[in-house]
Amino acid sequence: MSALRIEGIVGGYGDLTVLRNISFAVEGGQLLVLAGPNGAGKTTLLATVMGALRPSAGSVKLDDEELLGLPIHRRTRMGLGLVPEGRGLFPSLTVWENLRVAARAARLRSAQAEEGIERATAAFPIIGERLRQKVQSLSGGEQQMVAIGRALLTDPSVLLLDEPSMGLAPIIWQQVLDTCRRLADEGRVVVVVEQRVLEALRVADRCVVLQQGRVVRDGTVEAGAELPELAESYFSAEGARR
């Protein structure tokens, strides 16, 4: 089982410190929901883990291997996959082209790229039927499937999803959550950053709440028993900002 360990991360954008000593670890097979009010540092943390931002202190380890200092494509090949906020797709490219570009960006060879595309289409047969269609012609749910499928190209052991519910109808959002659960059950680490936190918690194993760049809560979620308390923590955090 793989594991993602974040230890003492301090970082942000230039002189602006957003993350203040963040530490937690996630084991394979776990689905973790990363919650918190706007500006808590959730997206910044994902960007730091993926290598788009460089922290000033701390470490990020995948299976005891340090990731800090490695370029994004190396991290992708080592087993990190990201579904960015807003999906990060290329609208005028076809589904196949979107997958292919991502595969080549991860420095996969042509044959490996095709294997990855097969893996993505096996996980989401609907995108297999839309391979020659331009992404801008797909529905929001289908686009989200493409975004998740793209993250699966390298068969990642850690999958990070940033606001996957954005723009999705409730029924599609539930399908995405079920997919996340399935991917975690296959042994992956799945980290979901989400505003619609209560729905996400129904399929999650654990929840970490960030507030002003710090972990203010880290606990398991047992069949929604702790949801009211968590919701209070979440909204009171937001209220504190106001």
Add this chain to the structure above:
Amino acid sequence: MTEFLQTTEGVVTAAAIYLLIGLGWNLVYNTCGYLNLAMGTFYILGAVFSWKFETSLGITSPFILLILVCVSVGAIGFVSERLLLRRLGGNALNALIVTIGLNLMLLQLAMKLSPATVIRPELFVAGGISPGGVHISYQELIVWGTATVVTVGLFTFFTRTDLGRTMRACTDNRPAAEGLGIKVPTLATIAFTVSAILAALAAFVVAPTQGSAYNSGDLIAIKAFMAVSIVGLGRNGGAIFGAFLVAAVEGYVSRYWNPEISTIVVLTGFLVVLYVYSVRSTGGRFVPSWLRIRRRAAAAQGA
């Protein structure tokens, strides 16, 4: 009829040139997100270097000249992008200003290398064909062929190769491309260098038929810009239509109306295109507000 066909033959040659330069405009715009206002001088450097290598070094082989011109202009484009434009971090306005400065610098280089008069490198192949009484020189056929090969080549590159698809992805969503680990600055360097080579290639093939003056590049580049702007900047398919439209207006107005006003007609069309774009981009209306108010008042009086 022969006169019309002969004019059309000139139109096709001009369209080929506008297309080559226009594809360069598109390439930089699509990949780097800014306009390269030095395109006109990159164009003229193609003719100037060709003439200089021919007269100073005595090189007459078109193939060797082609390689030397592409390498020389490509090197200038490469160095310019790496030293000047890459540092701007994709800021379009700053890049625009820097390319104006670059244009002035390169213009000085072109002036130093070429005499004040019009330069005309040797024809690659003398002679021509005359189907139906219309004379088409072999050199013009080379111009047409070059434009066709480059257009088909670029189309194939962007749709069939991983690098081409990646460049289109950067155009679509640069932050997402960077998030995947794509090195966008490297692609920008490639695009800028290739666009400079395309402009130089246009002058390299056409200068032997028409001649070039060191300061004539900007007007041609503006016409090429107009050609690619008509359907929408960045669309290579539209660039083909635009290149033929601009060349046709210019050619037929020159032949059947007045040669002295053909450029004025084209530039007026350019202003119209700019006006339409500025109105569309700001969400405004095509009829100015003062005229709408006057119309409304007249309608009220009529009622």
